Amino acid sequence: MRMTAAVLHEHGLSMPYAESKPFSIEEVDLEGPGDGEVLVEVHSAGLCHSDLSVVGGLRKRALPVVGGHEGAGIVREIGAGVTHLQPGDHVVMTVAGGCGRCGYCINGRPALCDNVGASRAQGFLPNGARRLSLRGKPVFHYSGVSCYAQYSVTVQNSLVKIDPTIPLSVAAVFGCAVVTGAGAVFNAAAVRPGDTVAVVGLGGVGLVAVMAARIAGASRIIGIDLMDSKFQLAREVGCTHTLSASDPDLVAKIREISGGGVDYAFEISGSKAAVEPAIAITRKGGEIICVGAGRTGELYQFPHLQLVSEEKVLRGSLLGSGIGERDIPRYLGLYQDGQLPVEKLQSGTVTFAELNGAFDQLHDGGAIRQMLSPHA
CATH class of the missing domain: 3.90.180.10 (Medium-chain alcohol dehydrogenases, catalytic domain)
Incomplete structure (x- = not known):
């Protein structure tokens, strides 16, 4: 045809x-x-x-x-x-x-x-x-x-x-957007009630991650982006706080809001510049979930000693780290119930x-x- x-x-x-x-x-x-x-x-x-x-x-x-x-x-x-x-x-x-x-x-x-x-x-x-x-x-x-x-x-x-x-x-x-953003929260991180979360990058995938963190019962959901125009929608769908990625006091403010650092930082943008602050805002023993894909072959730096001495976890999540045939119907059900x-x-x-x-x-x-x- x-x-x-x-x-x-x-x-x-x-x-x-x-x-x-x-x-x-x-x-x-x-x-x-x-x-x-x-x-x-x-x-x-x-x-x-x-x-x-x-x-x-x-x-x-x-x-x-x-x-x-x-x-x-x-x-x-x-x-x-x-x-x-x-x-x-x-x-x-x-x-x-x-x-x-x-x-x-x-x-x-x-x-x-x-x-x-x-x-x-x-x-x-x-x-x-x-x-x-x-x-x-x-x-x-x-x-x-x-x-x-x-x-x-x-x-x-x-x-x-x-x-x-x-x-x-x-x-x-x-x-894509929902299975990736929600799956990063539910499958890769397995966020639990009371956990603190930061989402770096408030595009489609990031905002779905915000919604999923709210459903999971996160106590603090901090949205971070370069564009302040996204913050109103981010708060509507679940962010308790929103901060500009260009704020020179970003790390200090998030540590104060979360009581020393978030349990999970979701790096959605794939930006090389975003990985370092994502690691810095994560508490000892916390996890940085890298969701966004950057340029093919590009190398990213991280503070190795901090990763070891603070037992942080740096990991990737591809397409929500789940099973599409199982997860998509579940997420559609959450949409129909008004939760997503x-x-x-x-x-x-x-x-x-x-x-x-x-x-x-x-x-x-x-x-x-x-x-x-x-x-x-």
């Missing part, structure tokens, strides 16, 4: 993206689903900072590639061997699924799955197939999903069936024609989560 899709042909074009147009809106050919694959009609796809990193060239992908990794839609066709989905099902599209067979998957860590990870990194579907082409030449899949398109073919393990009453524009953010108001994160809907300019807004901090409507 032929469909409209956003294709990235080159990394690192100059800003503003509204002028350089890193994404070319083109008519792309999509093959139907093979064994274990599903054709999804995409209704909503989120613009994420990890997409921005690829556009800017901080992290590379095989090119040309149809973008998008966080989405939601409706199943239209299933291939042989698909067992838990049927045409008409509403689904969240996510990169949090694994192969289900390797040691990492069996031990409950599908985000670390080598089988799926290798295929996605090379621009193929998790099963090694490729279904996209442009003018007769192959096009790569972005993280095995490629939802900046009217339709997507992916494997069934990248899809989670959801309640059809949930708006697809809301459901889409559960594929992720609709507050939405900064509007964009069309294909507006997609490049929307990445300028994301880069400048003027938007939290914009949603692409491929059929608008």
Whole structure:
């Protein structure tokens, strides 16, 4: 079938993206689903900072590639061997699924799955197939999903069936922002009632982490960002305190608020400059959870003696350190109960024609989560 899709042909074009147009809106050919694959009609796809990193060239992908990794839609066709989905099902599209067979998957860590990870990194579907082409030449899949398109073919393990009453524009953010932010709190850190928490970086993932910390019963939730304009929303969704990352007294103020340092500091931005203060604001025996991904190959420094003498833990959390098939339905239930108001994160809907300019807004901090409507 032929469909409209956003294709990235080159990394690192100059800003503003509204002028350089890193994404070319083109008519792309999509093959139907093979064994274990599903054709999804995409209704909503989120613009994420990890997409921005690829556009800017901080992290590379095989090119040309149809973008998008966080989405939601409706199943239209299933291939042989698909067992838990049927045409008409509403689904969240996510990169949090694994192969289900390797040691990492069996031990409950599908985000670390080598089988799926290798295929996605090379621009193929998790099963090694490729279904996209442009003018007769192959096009790569972005993280095995490629939802900046009217339709997507992916494997069934990248899809989670959801309640059809949930708006697809809301459901889409559960594929990455929610599973990553909430999972860092619930799975990686396992925050408990009374714990103190700092969240460095109040974008979509960071604000979800704030919501999750509130649900977990954290006594102090300190939001930190360079943009004061984010603070009102941060307080609405759970922050007890908000501080500017540029405040020269940041560390002292957080130590005072938290009584010596927080139990958990979540570093969401992936910024090299943010790691040092994240370590400094964490109490003895506390944990620094690094969630944001920086430039490929970049090295970060940390005070080794402090790490040892104060028994701090510095760790990573990929896609929420959990199991998408288990966690996404749970988080959707929290949304339906009003405990996880992720609709507050939405900064509007964009069309294909507006997609490049929307990445300028994301880069400048003027938007939290914009949603692409491929059929608008």
